[in-house]
Amino acid sequence: MTETVIRIERIEPRGDVSEEPTYGTKGYCLGNPKFGPTKHHVKNAVYVKTFEEVAELVSAGFSLRMTGKGKRPSLVSPKGLRIVRG
Numbered sequence: 001m002t003e004t005v006i007r008i009e010r011i012e013p014r015g016d017v018s019e020e021p022t023y024g025t026k027g028y029c030l031g032n033p034k035f036g037p038t039k040h041h042v043k044n045a046v047y048v049k050t051f052e053e054v055a056e057l058v059s060a061g062f063s064l065r066m067t068g069k070g071k072r073p074s075l076v077s078p079k080g081l082r083i084v085r086g
Contacts, residue, residue: 003085017071033063
């Protein structure tokens with residue numbers, strides 16, 4: 001049995017402020033790597049509702065939009081993320 005995803009962290013948060021995945025009305029926002037330098041554009045965004053879906057896409061190379069207190073949301077590449085299971 002596979003453990004469930006309990007948290008997704010930014011490995012090196014900006015300004016040492018804890019950052020979490022941004023959750024909006026459409027769900028968690030990810031950038032599709034097939035769009036290269038334009039993956040951050042709204043028209044290229046991919047939205048999912050669960051951490052499991054996020055973890056699956058991050059493992060496939062998608063970037064995840066993260067934010068922290070006093071920080072603007074930004075896309076974080078998969079290599080900058082840690083998926084915590086429990």
